[in-house]
Amino acid sequence: MRIVFVGAGGVGGYFGAKLAQAGADVALVARGAHLDAIRRQGGLRIESPQGDFLAKVRVSDDAGALGPADLVGLAIKLWDTEGAIRAIAPLIGPETKIVSFQNGVEAPDMLREAFGAARVLGGTARIATTISAPGTVKQTGAMAQLLLGAFGDPDDALVRTFVDLARKAGVDATASPDIARTIWEKFVFLSAFSAITALTRLPKGKIWACEETRALVRALLAETTELARAEGIALAEDHVEKAFAFMSGLPEGMKASMLHDLEKGARLELPWLSGAVVRRSRAKGLAALSHAFVVAALAPYADGRPVAG
Numbered sequence: 001m002r003i004v005f006v007g008a009g010g011v012g013g014y015f016g017a018k019l020a021q022a023g024a025d026v027a028l029v030a031r032g033a034h035l036d037a038i039r040r041q042g043g044l045r046i047e048s049p050q051g052d053f054l055a056k057v058r059v060s061d062d063a064g065a066l067g068p069a070d071l072v073g074l075a076i077k078l079w080d081t082e083g084a085i086r087a088i089a090p091l092i093g094p095e096t097k098i099v100s101f102q103n104g105v106e107a108p109d110m111l112r113e114a115f116g117a118a119r120v121l122g123g124t125a126r127i128a129t130t131i132s133a134p135g136t137v138k139q140t141g142a143m144a145q146l147l148l149g150a151f152g153d154p155d156d157a158l159v160r161t162f163v164d165l166a167r168k169a170g171v172d173a174t175a176s177p178d179i180a181r182t183i184w185e186k187f188v189f190l191s192a193f194s195a196i197t198a199l200t201r202l203p204k205g206k207i208w209a210c211e212e213t214r215a216l217v218r219a220l221l222a223e224t225t226e227l228a229r230a231e232g233i234a235l236a237e238d239h240v241e242k243a244f245a246f247m248s249g250l251p252e253g254m255k256a257s258m259l260h261d262l263e264k265g266a267r268l269e270l271p272w273l274s275g276a277v278v279r280r281s282r283a284k285g286l287a288a289l290s291h292a293f294v295v296a297a298l299a300p301y302a303d304g305r306p307v308a309g
Contacts, residue, residue, distance in 0.1 A: 001025065001161055004069040004091055006084050008034060008044060008059065010129030010257070011101050012075030013137040015146060015171060017044045017055035022169035027058035027066040029087070035061055037135025047132065048139040064090030071162060074100040074107065075125070078272040081107050085114045092119075097158050099123040099148055103194075103257075104272040105187050108151070121159065122179035123148035124186045128254055141251055145172040149179030184233045189243050191273045192220035194256035195294040198268070201259065205252030218244055219290040224277050230284040262298075265305030270298050 003019065005012030008030035020026040030038060038044050043056040060066055069091045076084055081102065088098070092115065099121040100107035111120045128141035146166060150156035154177035166173035176182040196207055196217050207213050221240045228235050236242065261268050274291040281288035300306045 001070045001158075001165060002068070003027070003071045003073065003162075004029065004063065004066050004088075005073045005075050006063060006088060007075035007080075008038065008137075009075065009131050010137055011125045011127060012073060013044055013131075014046060014048075014127060014129050014139060014144065015075075015101075015125070015166075016057060016073075017046045017053070017137070018171050019166060019169045020055045020057045021053055024165055024169060027060070027069075029061065029063050029066065030059050031061045033134040034131060035059060037133070041135050045136040046139070047136060049142060050139075063087045067091035068093035069096055071158065072096060072098045073123070074098065074102055074111075076102065077267070078102055078104055078107065078269050079267060081110055085110065097121050101125040101146070101148075103187075103190055103269055104276055105183055106272060106276060108183070117151070121148055121150050121156070122176075122183050124182055126186070128251075130257075130260060141254060145174070147174050147176045147179070147182050149176035149182065151179060154178070181233055181235070184228045184231075184235065185239070185243075188221055188224040188228060188235070188239065189247065190256070191224045191277050191291065192217055192243070193247060194258040194269070195220050195274045195291065197256045197259040198262050198270075199294055199297055201262070203252065204247070204250050204254045208248065208252075216290060217247065220274075220294070221247075223281065223286070223288045223291055226286060227277055227281045227284065227288065230286060231280070262301055267304050268298065268302050270295060270302045274298075 002025045004027045005016040006029040008028040016026045016028050038059050043054045045054050067090050072091050097119050098111055101123045124147045126143050126145040129139050132138035159175050163173045163175045221243050225240050258268055274294040277291040278288045
């Protein structure tokens with residue numbers, strides 16, 4: 001199986017490196033200083049509590065130089081999705097399938113529109129990582145999991161092949177029998193966690209120390225859960241409590257990637273996280289007032305650090 005990850009950061013870089021280290025045929029699309037460093041040091045460096053290593057992978061800023069592929073994994077920021085769709089066309093062969101490991105719930109629809117529903121898989125990645133330096137991805141927590149599946153097909157052959165390959169590489173990979181529900185379960189969690197950490201500029205532990213802030217987390221979780229059900233996703237009756245309990249068990253120092261972006265003065269995924277909750281809720285006649293507050297509070301930072309003046 002030939003695999004190309006578009007994006008060599010915390011998701012595509014980490015999981016691509018793990019697969020490549022185990023001998024899988026993996027290539028990465030990267031750019032800028034990160035690409036230059038990977039080439040200069042002969043691979044992508046991974047720093048992890050499970051052990052550091054240097055993974056030798058093919059890498060290019062031109063997706064067309066790496067294809068065709070059996071599986072294309074999108075692991076990029078959400079604002080790059082439209083550009084990536086144009087860039088990956090040379091990777092697409094007769095049997096190629098595409099999976100988004102991005103945040104949010106909207107990328108699969110964009111991929112279906114561009115390439116047809118039969119080619120599109122769904123996926124989620126659960127991992128805490130950061131690019132600590134060009135050419136280096138640092139895992140900052142113990143969680144590292146991939147879930148993927150075919151929409152409407154609980155036993156897709158390519159999904160089974162990839163999961164087997166990933167498990168042999170030491171990756172916690174699982175085939176989801178209902179990938180739409182899996183994606184929304186993550187979206188409920190991430191829309192709330194990204195919102196609360198970016199809004200407060202605090203890690204999970206300091207957020208959980210304040211009763212009023214914990215109450216806001218519950219409200220954020222409840223709004224996205226209500227939206228999911230309005231869109232036909234059958235989340236469990238106790239999903240809000242389960243999501244809150246999961247968040248409670250996260251490491252005290254954990255932050256969402258949106259807070260990391262905010263701290264760096266980078267663009268935020270706000271329009272596709274809390275922004276999407278608000279937009280889609282209003283289309284269903286729901287208010288989503290807590291997420292609307294988050295969008296309003298963070299709007300000045302959505303395109304990067306505001307310019308003084």
